[in-house]
Amino acid sequence: MDKRIMGMLGAALLFVGMFLPVFSMPTIDDITYFQNGRFDRIIVLSASVFAMYFALARNSKGLVATGAMSLVFAGYSFIDMYLQVRDMKESIRTESVDYEFEGSIETILNTIELQWGWYVIAAGVVLILLAGFMSDAPNRKISG
Numbered sequence: 001m002d003k004r005i006m007g008m009l010g011a012a013l014l015f016v017g018m019f020l021p022v023f024s025m026p027t028i029d030d031i032t033y034f035q036n037g038r039f040d041r042i043i044v045l046s047a048s049v050f051a052m053y054f055a056l057a058r059n060s061k062g063l064v065a066t067g068a069m070s071l072v073f074a075g076y077s078f079i080d081m082y083l084q085v086r087d088m089k090e091s092i093r094t095e096s097v098d099y100e101f102e103g104s105i106e107t108i109l110n111t112i113e114l115q116w117g118w119y120v121i122a123a124g125v126v127l128i129l130l131a132g133f134m135s136d137a138p139n140r141k142i143s144g
Contacts, residue, residue, distance in 0.1 A: 003134040007055025007063050010127025013120050014048040014070060020117030023081060026108055033077065033117060040073045044121075047073075051128045063132030070125045078118060085112060 018041065021030030034041050047066040054062030089109050 003060075003131050003136065004055050004058055006127050006134065007131035008052060010067070010124045010129075010131060011048050011051035011055055012124070013127065014051065014124030015045070017117050017120030017124055018045055018048070020120055021115040022117040022121075023085070024111070024113060024115050026111045030115060033074075033121060040077055044070050044073050044077075048124070055128075055131060058136060060132050060134075060136070063128055065132075067125055067128035067132050070128065074121050074125060078114075082114060085114065088112065 018034040019032050022033045023031040025031075034045060047070045051063060051066040051070070054066060089112060092105065092109060
C-alpha cells in the first residue's frame with residue numbers, strides 16, 4: 001500500500017473514530033471520545049487533521065510526530081477511561097447495600113463497558129505510524 005494512502009486512511013480513521021462510541025452505560029447514551037472536548041481530545045483531533053496534511057505531502061517525520069502524539073494522548077485517555085470504569089464498577093458493588101437487587105446490579109454492571117470506537121482510533125494511530133515509518137522508495141522486484 002502506498003505511504004500516502006495509508007497515512008490518509010489512518011488520519012481518516014482517527015478522525016472518524018473520535019465521534020464513534022467509546023463508552024456505554026444503560027442509563028445514558030453512548031459516549032464518544034470527543035464528546036466532552038477535553039484538551040487531550042482536541043490535541044488528538046488536531047493531530048488527525050495534521051496527519052492528513054502530512055500524508056498528502058508524504059512527510060514521514062510529520063506522520064511519525066502526529067502518530068506518536070495521538071498514541072500518547074489516546075493511550076492515556078484509554079487507560080484513564082478503563083480505570084474509571086473499573087473503579088466505578090467496584091464502587092457500585094461495594095456500596096450496594098440492598099442485597100435484594102444484587103442480581104440486577106450485576107446485570108447492569110455487565111452492560112457498562114468500553115465500546116468499539118477504541119478499535120477504530122487504534123487502527124488509525126497504527127496506520128499513521130506505519131505510514132510514517134515506510135520508505136518513500138517504491139518496491140522493485142529484482143529479476144534475474
